Amino acid sequence: MYSILGLAAAVVGLAASVLGAVGGAFILITGRRHLLHTVRSWAWITVGTGVAMTVVMLRALSVRDYTVDYVQQVGSPNTPTLFNIAALWSSLEGSLLLWILVLGGFTGAMLVKFRDRRDDELFGWALVVMLGVSVFFYALVAGPANPFTAVTVPADFTPRGPNPLLQNHVLVAFHPPMLYLGYVGFTVPFAFATAALITGRLGEGWLLETRRWTVVAYGFLTGGIVLGAWWSYEVLGWGGYWAWDPVENASLLPWLTGTAYLHSVMVQERRGMLRVWNLALVCATFCLTVLGTFITRSGVIESVHAFSDGPIGAWFLVLFGIVTFGSIGLIAWRGDQLRSPGSIDSPWSREASFLANNLLFGAMAFVVLLGTVFPLLAELWDGSRLTIGSPYFDSMAKPLGLLMLFLMAAAPILPWRKASGEVLSERLFWPAVIGVVSMALALVFGGRGVAPVLGFGLGGFAGGSAARQVVLATRRHGWRGFVGRTNGGMIVHLGVVLLAVGLVAAESYKVDRTVRLEVGETASVNGHEFTYLGGGGDQNGRRVRIWAEIRIDGQDVYQPATTLYREQGVVVPTPSVRPGFSEDLFLVTDAVQTPGDPVRLRIVIRPMVTWIWAGGGLMFLGTLLAVFPGRRRRRGTEPTSVAIPDAAPVG
Amino acid sequence: MTGRLVRWVAVLAASIGLLVVAAVDTGAETEGERVQRLHDSYACPVCDGQSVADSNASVAVAIRNFISDEVAAGASDDQIRDDILRSWPGSLLNPPGEGFAALVWVLPVLVTVVGATGVAFAVGRRVEGSATSADEQLVAAARDSGGSGA
Structure with a gap:
C-alpha cells in the first residue's frame, strides 16, 4: 500500500511540476498573465505531494513495511525511533525525498511571501524555474531512484537498518536537514536571477527581493557544514573534523561562492555595479550545488569507471549542463543591459575591498574544485592514479585564509567610494593593537611558528575590527545595533574569527x-x-x-x-x-x-576545538540577526555618478 | 601626522618582533612530530582520500606502524617515501610538482594572478554611456537632494 501511495504522490508531483513549469512558461511568453494563478495551484500541489511522499515513507519506515524497496534497504525493527526517522536521509533515494520536501517548503514560502504579486511577471518566471527544478527531482524519484518500488520480501531476509555510522549520534538528525535547507535554499535566488534575466528587469529589484532568502540559505548551509564537521569529530573516530574529502568539498563550494555573493551584492545595491558578476555568482552557487551532488552521487571521483554504476550521476550531469549553459546563455543575451555605469574610485573603498574578497573566495573555490576533480582529470589524461588530500588543500588554503582574515579586518571600517588616510588610521589602530596583543598572548601560551602566530594576530585584528563596529552600532542604536544585515554580518565576522583561531590552534598544535x-x-x-x-x-x-x-x-x-x-x-x-x-x-x-x-x-x-563549534554557532546566530530588519535607512542604491565627497588622499 | 606615523611604526615593529620570536623559537622537530607529519602525508589506500593518520582501516594502521618503525630505525623521509610508494603506489597525499600533476599547483596561482590583475584594472576604470533611464533618474534625484548616500 505504501508503495502505491508513495509512487502515486511522486507521479502527481511530477505531473504538477511539468504542467506548472511548461504551462507557466507558455502563459508568460504569450502574455496571458490572468492565467498565472493556475501556476500557483500547480506549485501548491507539488508542495503537497512532497509532504505526502515524506509522510508515506516515514510511516512505511515506522511500521517496517519491507515490501517498500527503501525500507528493505535501511529499515530494521531494532533501530531506535530517532534514527529510524533519520533513516529517511541515510541513503540516496530517501535523501531525494528530503530534497523535494525542502524544495517544496521554499516554494510554499515563496507562494505565501509573494501572494500579493500573483500577476507579476518576475515572480511568475521565478516560480517557473522553481517548478523546473522540481520536475528534475520528481522525475528522479518517479523513475530511476524510486524509493517506493514494491519488492518481495525474500524468505531469508534479515533487516539491516541504516549505516551504523548514521545511528551512532544525535547530530545525524540535524546535520543533513540543515545542509539541505542551505543547498536547496540557494534555488530561490537562482530562480529570481533567472527570472530577472528572462524578463529583462535587471535593476536591483530582484536582489532586494531575494536578499533575506539568500542569507537564510547561507545560514543553514553554514550551520549544516559546521554540524557535519562536529558529527565527524564525535562519530568517525579519527580525531579530526575536516578531511577535505569530496563530500565535504561539495558542501564547501557553494558556501564559498555564496559568501562572495553576499558581499558583492552590496556593491550592486549601493552603487549599481557588478551586475554581471553577481548574476554569475548566484548561478554559479546553484550550479555548484548540482555539481556537488553529481560528484557525491555518481561515484565518479573514485574512478572514471564508476560512471556506469548507475544513472543518477548522469542525470545530475545533464542538469548541471542545462543550468550552466542556460545561465551563461541568458547572461550573454542580456549582456548589454547588464553593463553598469560608474567606477570603483579608489582601492581604499568598501567596494574595492569586496572585489578583493570575491577574488579570494573565488580563488579558494577554484582550489577546492580543482583539488576535488583533479584525480579524475589525471586519470583521464594519462591513466595515472593520484590522491589529493589534506596536505595539498591545507597548503593552498592557509595563505588564502590569512589574506581573508586581513581583509576581514580592513573591509568593515572602509567607507564607500573613498577613504582618507586619517580615517583608515583612526579606525584600524585599535584593532591592530588587539592583533599585536593576540600574537603576544599566543607566544606567552606556548604558540610557535610564523603562520599560526600570524593567524592569531590577524584573527585578533579582524575580531577587533568587527567588535568595534558592533560597539559603535549598539552605542548609537541600542539593541538594534545587533540586528540588520550590517550588524548581523559583524556578528558573523566574530564567529568566523573564533572559528579561524580555533582552526589555527587545532591544526598547528595537534x-x-x-x-x-x-x-x-x-x-x-x-x-x-x-x-x-x-x-x-x-x-x-x-x-x-x-x-x-x-x-x-x-x-x-x-x-x-x-x-x-x-x-x-x-x-x-x-x-x-x-x-x-x-x-x-x-x-x-x-x-x-x-x-x-x-x-x-x-x-x-x-x-581550542570548542572555539570552532562556538564560532560556527555564532555565525549561524549572526545570519539570523542579519535577517531581521535593521535600522531604517535611505534607499540603499547610491547613484553611480554622484561626485565623491572631498576626501584627503591616503597616506 | 607624526604621532599617527609613530603609533603605526610601533605596531608594525611589535608585530615583526613577535613574528621573529615565533619563527626563531620553534625548536627542532621531535621524533614524535616527525612521525605525525609523515602519518599526515600518506593516503590510506582503501579510504577514499583519508590520510593514514586519520583512518582506522587495518592497512592504514599497518602503514602508520611501518612509518614509526622506519623513523625509529633512522630512515630518511625520502627512503620512507620510496618504500611506501613501492608497496602502495599513488598513496602520496600531496601531488607531485612535475608532469601533468604540476597543473594542480600552477593553475590556482595563475587564476589568482589573472583575477588580481582584473581587479586592479577594474579599480579606477570608468564605464561610460551605458546608464539606463532608471540609473539617470536615481542620479538626478540624488543631485537634487545634494547627498552622497548613507
Whole structure:
C-alpha cells in the first residue's frame, strides 16, 4: 500500500511540476498573465505531494513495511525511533525525498511571501524555474531512484537498518536537514536571477527581493557544514573534523561562492555595479550545488569507471549542463543591459575591498574544485592514479585564509567610494593593537611558528575590527545595533574569527599518540596522564558495545568504545572526548577488546576545538540577526555618478 | 601626522618582533612530530582520500606502524617515501610538482594572478554611456537632494 501511495504522490508531483513549469512558461511568453494563478495551484500541489511522499515513507519506515524497496534497504525493527526517522536521509533515494520536501517548503514560502504579486511577471518566471527544478527531482524519484518500488520480501531476509555510522549520534538528525535547507535554499535566488534575466528587469529589484532568502540559505548551509564537521569529530573516530574529502568539498563550494555573493551584492545595491558578476555568482552557487551532488552521487571521483554504476550521476550531469549553459546563455543575451555605469574610485573603498574578497573566495573555490576533480582529470589524461588530500588543500588554503582574515579586518571600517588616510588610521589602530596583543598572548601560551602566530594576530585584528563596529552600532542604536544585515554580518565576522583561531590552534598544535596500555598502567602525553582502569561492555538486539575506562589526570573517567552493529556486522569506534576551553582530549580505541584485555589507545590532543563549534554557532546566530530588519535607512542604491565627497588622499 | 606615523611604526615593529620570536623559537622537530607529519602525508589506500593518520582501516594502521618503525630505525623521509610508494603506489597525499600533476599547483596561482590583475584594472576604470533611464533618474534625484548616500 505504501508503495502505491508513495509512487502515486511522486507521479502527481511530477505531473504538477511539468504542467506548472511548461504551462507557466507558455502563459508568460504569450502574455496571458490572468492565467498565472493556475501556476500557483500547480506549485501548491507539488508542495503537497512532497509532504505526502515524506509522510508515506516515514510511516512505511515506522511500521517496517519491507515490501517498500527503501525500507528493505535501511529499515530494521531494532533501530531506535530517532534514527529510524533519520533513516529517511541515510541513503540516496530517501535523501531525494528530503530534497523535494525542502524544495517544496521554499516554494510554499515563496507562494505565501509573494501572494500579493500573483500577476507579476518576475515572480511568475521565478516560480517557473522553481517548478523546473522540481520536475528534475520528481522525475528522479518517479523513475530511476524510486524509493517506493514494491519488492518481495525474500524468505531469508534479515533487516539491516541504516549505516551504523548514521545511528551512532544525535547530530545525524540535524546535520543533513540543515545542509539541505542551505543547498536547496540557494534555488530561490537562482530562480529570481533567472527570472530577472528572462524578463529583462535587471535593476536591483530582484536582489532586494531575494536578499533575506539568500542569507537564510547561507545560514543553514553554514550551520549544516559546521554540524557535519562536529558529527565527524564525535562519530568517525579519527580525531579530526575536516578531511577535505569530496563530500565535504561539495558542501564547501557553494558556501564559498555564496559568501562572495553576499558581499558583492552590496556593491550592486549601493552603487549599481557588478551586475554581471553577481548574476554569475548566484548561478554559479546553484550550479555548484548540482555539481556537488553529481560528484557525491555518481561515484565518479573514485574512478572514471564508476560512471556506469548507475544513472543518477548522469542525470545530475545533464542538469548541471542545462543550468550552466542556460545561465551563461541568458547572461550573454542580456549582456548589454547588464553593463553598469560608474567606477570603483579608489582601492581604499568598501567596494574595492569586496572585489578583493570575491577574488579570494573565488580563488579558494577554484582550489577546492580543482583539488576535488583533479584525480579524475589525471586519470583521464594519462591513466595515472593520484590522491589529493589534506596536505595539498591545507597548503593552498592557509595563505588564502590569512589574506581573508586581513581583509576581514580592513573591509568593515572602509567607507564607500573613498577613504582618507586619517580615517583608515583612526579606525584600524585599535584593532591592530588587539592583533599585536593576540600574537603576544599566543607566544606567552606556548604558540610557535610564523603562520599560526600570524593567524592569531590577524584573527585578533579582524575580531577587533568587527567588535568595534558592533560597539559603535549598539552605542548609537541600542539593541538594534545587533540586528540588520550590517550588524548581523559583524556578528558573523566574530564567529568566523573564533572559528579561524580555533582552526589555527587545532591544526598547528595537534598532538597525536597511540599507546598500548595494560590494566592499571598510565601513559603520559603532553602533560596529561591517562590511566587504564579496565573495561566493560553491554549489548542489546542491535549492537554489542565494549568500552575501556580511562581516567584522565587522576580525575574523571572517560569511556572510548568500539561498537559492533550486529545487523551489518560492522564495528565502529565510538570516541570519548573531554572538551575544554583551551584543549580537547580525544580518546579512541581502534579494535574490539574483551573487557580487561590490554588496550591500544589513540590520544589526540587538539587545542581550542570548542572555539570552532562556538564560532560556527555564532555565525549561524549572526545570519539570523542579519535577517531581521535593521535600522531604517535611505534607499540603499547610491547613484553611480554622484561626485565623491572631498576626501584627503591616503597616506 | 607624526604621532599617527609613530603609533603605526610601533605596531608594525611589535608585530615583526613577535613574528621573529615565533619563527626563531620553534625548536627542532621531535621524533614524535616527525612521525605525525609523515602519518599526515600518506593516503590510506582503501579510504577514499583519508590520510593514514586519520583512518582506522587495518592497512592504514599497518602503514602508520611501518612509518614509526622506519623513523625509529633512522630512515630518511625520502627512503620512507620510496618504500611506501613501492608497496602502495599513488598513496602520496600531496601531488607531485612535475608532469601533468604540476597543473594542480600552477593553475590556482595563475587564476589568482589573472583575477588580481582584473581587479586592479577594474579599480579606477570608468564605464561610460551605458546608464539606463532608471540609473539617470536615481542620479538626478540624488543631485537634487545634494547627498552622497548613507
